[in-house]
Amino acid sequence: MRRLQGRLGLALLYLGAAGLAAQAVLPLLWMLSTSLKPPREVLATPPTLIPAVPTLENYARLLGQTAFLRYFVNSVSVAGLTVLLTMAVGAVGAYSLTRFRFPGRESIARLILCTYMFAPIMIVVPIYILARRLGIVDTHTALVLSYSSFCLPFSLWLLRAFFQSIPIELEEAAQVDGAGRPRALAYIVAPLALPGLIATSIFTFTLAWNDYIFTRILIVSDELKTLPVGVQDLFSAAVVDWGLVMAAGMLITIPALAFFMAVQRHLIAGWGTGGLKG
Amino acid sequence: MASFPGAAAPGASRALARPRRRRPALLGLAGILPALVLIVGLILYPVAYAIWLSFFDKHSFFPQERWIGLGNYVRLAGDPEFWDSLWKGTVYAAGTTALQLGFGVAAALLLHRTFRGRTVVRALVLFPYMIPTIVAVIVWRWLLNETFGLVDHLLVAWRLVRQPIAWLSVDHIMTSLIVMSVWQFAPFVTLSVLARLQTIPLELYEAARVDGASAWARFRHITLPQIRAVMFVIILLRGIWMFTKFDTVWLWGEGAGAGAEIRTLPIYAYMRTFTYYQAGFGAALSVIMFLLLMVATGLYFRLFWRDEEGM
Numbered sequence: 001m002r003r004l005q006g007r008l009g010l011a012l013l014y015l016g017a018a019g020l021a022a023q024a025v026l027p028l029l030w031m032l033s034t035s036l037k038p039p040r041e042v043l044a045t046p047p048t049l050i051p052a053v054p055t056l057e058n059y060a061r062l063l064g065q066t067a068f069l070r071y072f073v074n075s076v077s078v079a080g081l082t083v084l085l086t087m088a089v090g091a092v093g094a095y096s097l098t099r100f101r102f103p104g105r106e107s108i109a110r111l112i113l114c115t116y117m118f119a120p121i122m123i124v125v126p127i128y129i130l131a132r133r134l135g136i137v138d139t140h141t142a143l144v145l146s147y148s149s150f151c152l153p154f155s156l157w158l159l160r161a162f163f164q165s166i167p168i169e170l171e172e173a174a175q176v177d178g179a180g181r182p183r184a185l186a187y188i189v190a191p192l193a194l195p196g197l198i199a200t201s202i203f204t205f206t207l208a209w210n211d212y213i214f215t216r217i218l219i220v221s222d223e224l225k226t227l228p229v230g231v232q233d234l235f236s237a238a239v240v241d242w243g244l245v246m247a248a249g250m251l252i253t254i255p256a257l258a259f260f261m262a263v264q265r266h267l268i269a270g271w272g273t274g275g276l277k278g
Numbered sequence: 279m280a281s282f283p284g285a286a287a288p289g290a291s292r293a294l295a296r297p298r299r300r301r302p303a304l305l306g307l308a309g310i311l312p313a314l315v316l317i318v319g320l321i322l323y324p325v326a327y328a329i330w331l332s333f334f335d336k337h338s339f340f341p342q343e344r345w346i347g348l349g350n351y352v353r354l355a356g357d358p359e360f361w362d363s364l365w366k367g368t369v370y371a372a373g374t375t376a377l378q379l380g381f382g383v384a385a386a387l388l389l390h391r392t393f394r395g396r397t398v399v400r401a402l403v404l405f406p407y408m409i410p411t412i413v414a415v416i417v418w419r420w421l422l423n424e425t426f427g428l429v430d431h432l433l434v435a436w437r438l439v440r441q442p443i444a445w446l447s448v449d450h451i452m453t454s455l456i457v458m459s460v461w462q463f464a465p466f467v468t469l470s471v472l473a474r475l476q477t478i479p480l481e482l483y484e485a486a487r488v489d490g491a492s493a494w495a496r497f498r499h500i501t502l503p504q505i506r507a508v509m510f511v512i513i514l515l516r517g518i519w520m521f522t523k524f525d526t527v528w529l530w531g532e533g534a535g536a537g538a539e540i541r542t543l544p545i546y547a548y549m550r551t552f553t554y555y556q557a558g559f560g561a562a563l564s565v566i567m568f569l570l571l572m573v574a575t576g577l578y579f580r581l582f583w584r585d586e587e588g589m
Contacts, residue, residue: 093313100306119522126324147319
């Protein structure tokens with residue numbers, strides 16, 4: 001009886017795991033399948049699960065006849081610059097918060113947590129007005145600045161937790177042994193904080209890569225649009241070309257997932273140690 | 279050097295990290311300054327400006343503005359569309375948060391068990407959360423398409439329904455939006471709870487098993503108290519994020535047609551600003567949204583916060 005119960009439990013466990021994986025992945029596989037079908041097969045009833053004759057026609061049309069490639073390049077450069085700026089400003093800031101004592105240090109830490117509560121929808125209008133005053137509406141500068149400042153509170157919080165977990169003695173020991181602060185930073189702190197830096201950069205990259213609202217409001221010119229807005233415009237056409245839209249979906253998803261898979265282990269570590277305990 | 283590296287007892291790491299010597303304060307301030315400038319300039323100032331703007335009758339793009347004091351708030355209180363959007367926003371936030379929590383925690387408990395292929399499943403489960411919102415939206419709109427969608431086709435083929443369901447029609451658009459949102463955001467709950475589960479000392483379970491505690495008792499008296507603190511934070515964050523969620527909801531319905539059925543508070547604020555060009559009124563809506571969140575957060579802390587959770 002006991003053994004039977006164990007077997008049943010195990011079967012249920014695998015069934016549950018398979019179900020979990022399926023609900024996460026099947027919708028994306030359906031996107032892949034549709035993107036590989038010729039237009040007529042896309043609208044076939046009953047739908048074919050696997051394309052009869054897989055074709056890259058949708059991808060060719062997407063790259064040849066739409067501005068997709070332009071949007072793609074824009075997204076890569078905006079997300080890349082956002083990660084660079086946030087990491088530079090965030091790492092230095094978080095390090096300062098944990099390693100130096102200065103007036104107002106604790107209230108700065110609290111202020112950061114507070115800003116964490118503001119949603120983009122609250123500040124897009126003022127940011128638009130501000131950007132217009134600075135003369136940077138319809139530039140990528142406006143996007144990079146908005147994303148960076150939006151990511152900073154969380155990044156500072158996350159990185160602060162990581163720096164706090166690195167014993168200051170290690171650094172002091174290095175300095176006693178004759179290494180200056182820069183060398184102690186490079187050889188002691190940076191390697192230990194690496195998982196935190198990676199987790200933060202994924203978070204920042206994802207936010208910039210996925211964002212819709214800031215681009216929708218700050219960018220007017222078609223040639224400056226990033227992927228989410230560009231693809232929405234494809235999708236809002238009177239007659240939706242599903243094969244084309246699914247191909248676009250695939251090409252936006254692949255970089256995000258590739259980036260995520262490459263650094264996934266660090267992400268989960270970051271989530272546990274810094275993300276929510278901080 | 280008065281440090282004893284071997285003596286790093288639990289809880290000591292925080293004390294160790296605290297600088298015990300006076301360090302150059304100027305260097306520290308200089309380090310945090312760029313971050314502060316960005317946060318103050320592009321978050322705090324805009325928020326303050328939004329509050330200021332809410333006292334004006336102002337066009338979204340033209341410079342003219344007129345001080346009307348609390349005029350926007352008075353108008354808002356008598357605006358049925360506001361109350362309607364508040365109700366829909368609350369239904370959406372509460373519904374999605376509760377379902378995310380249920381699915382997310384169940385998935386985390388399952389993924390905490392040992393089985394072959396666990397690493398792969400753990401990674402796959404996070405996919406919906408990692409893909410851009412626009413992709414999640416187009417995939418689900420295609421899956422739920424009334425004429426050519428896979429979901430309706432399967433439902434009819436398996437004889438679960440007689441007629442295809444018009445998922446994006448007035449009657450079902452809120453349901454389909456909630457389903458799609460839960461699919462997209464539950465992995466956040468799974469990941470957070472899973473990370474916490476992994477830090478529970480196994481000795482606790484072994485001791486309980488020796489004492490003859492049942493699986494349910496182990497869950498109830500060991501797992502649940504241990505993940506309580508993380509659940510407290512997750513509910514708070516997810517609740518705030520779902521209440522202020524813009525892109526998923528907007529892309530799902532685009533405000534017009536059946537989209538009016540999912541016109542939550544953020545959508546309504548956006549439409550007032552960018553469809554009707556009433557920046558002042560839009561700002562007042564955002565401010566109210568924020569005030570409501572503050573009150574709700576305060577209440578939440580008062581009701582559920584326990585000091586011993588020590589976060």
